[in-house]
Amino acid sequence: MEVNFVQKKYPDFWIRLVGSIFLSQFMVSLGTTVPFFDLLKEPISWLDLGVGTMISFLTWSLVRWVWMLLDQRYDWLQHTTQRLLWQLIFGLVSPAVVILVMVYLYFWIAFQVSLFQDPWINNEYRVCLLLLLLFNGYYLAFYFFKHLEKIQQTPSQAATGPKFEFSQSILVQRGNLQIPIKVQDIAYFYLKEDIYFLKTTDNQQYIISANLEELGSKLNPSQFFRINRKFLAHIQACKAFKAVENGKLELSLNPPTSEVVIVSQKKAASFRDWIKQTH
Numbered sequence: 001m002e003v004n005f006v007q008k009k010y011p012d013f014w015i016r017l018v019g020s021i022f023l024s025q026f027m028v029s030l031g032t033t034v035p036f037f038d039l040l041k042e043p044i045s046w047l048d049l050g051v052g053t054m055i056s057f058l059t060w061s062l063v064r065w066v067w068m069l070l071d072q073r074y075d076w077l078q079h080t081t082q083r084l085l086w087q088l089i090f091g092l093v094s095p096a097v098v099i100l101v102m103v104y105l106y107f108w109i110a111f112q113v114s115l116f117q118d119p120w121i122n123n124e125y126r127v128c129l130l131l132l133l134l135f136n137g138y139y140l141a142f143y144f145f146k147h148l149e150k151i152q153q154t155p156s157q158a159a160t161g162p163k164f165e166f167s168q169s170i171l172v173q174r175g176n177l178q179i180p181i182k183v184q185d186i187a188y189f190y191l192k193e194d195i196y197f198l199k200t201t202d203n204q205q206y207i208i209s210a211n212l213e214e215l216g217s218k219l220n221p222s223q224f225f226r227i228n229r230k231f232l233a234h235i236q237a238c239k240a241f242k243a244v245e246n247g248k249l250e251l252s253l254n255p256p257t258s259e260v261v262i263v264s265q266k267k268a269a270s271f272r273d274w275i276k277q278t279h
Helices: 013-029 043-071 080-111 124-153 212-218 265-275
Strands: 169-174 177-182 186-192 195-200 205-208 224-226 231-234 238-243 249-253 261-263
Touching (some): 013 043, 013 124, 043 124, 186 212, 212 224, 231 249, 249 265
Antiparallel strands (some): 169 177, 224 231, 249 261
């Protein structure tokens, strides 16, 4: 079973925000034996923490945006190779360059120091690359979790069977011609002298090859009711009815019939319920 799935949104704003704060705290503490709360006594640590949180959040959000964009263009299951290529370029390499540029500007503006003269490029930057892999892994897991959830929520064709549609027209015979009559133009079907007929709402009569059982299985039961062994009527053709002996009903059809149409005692209650749906 094929399930088309495109995850367009990843509702994780608070995860990104709180996660960015903790990641910034981790990066500030990285490479030092000084306890974190002692580091906070230094004003520069607060600046590092704030800038680090901003860079983490912006980078994480960039990765998320790339995922949403690629989700709409390349499904992981249907375009695996293309998706992997673009994911590496825009979800890993590009954010890595963005981090490098932002940190470089921070070092230059705050300390007038070139980033490439600081141990950060050999230590913390490697951790940043691992975090980018972690971000992408997080969204990959999210993607396939939602994909699996979608599959479980979609009933299989084997369980539900093929979708059944009621007939919208019935073929009738006129000489050698086969003519389709729309369902809304049918008043009723009836049996007379072993021949099945169709009567239209404008009082036209046609011979049909199907019997009433076959017709009943093809037509919408909310519109058609098997009155008795001789009649199958559309609800719009049921003009009036009255109770007669032994709990039976006498039905007046439009166009009128040449014989009295009786609803048996057994079917009387279900006929009343059926006719109430539109009357």
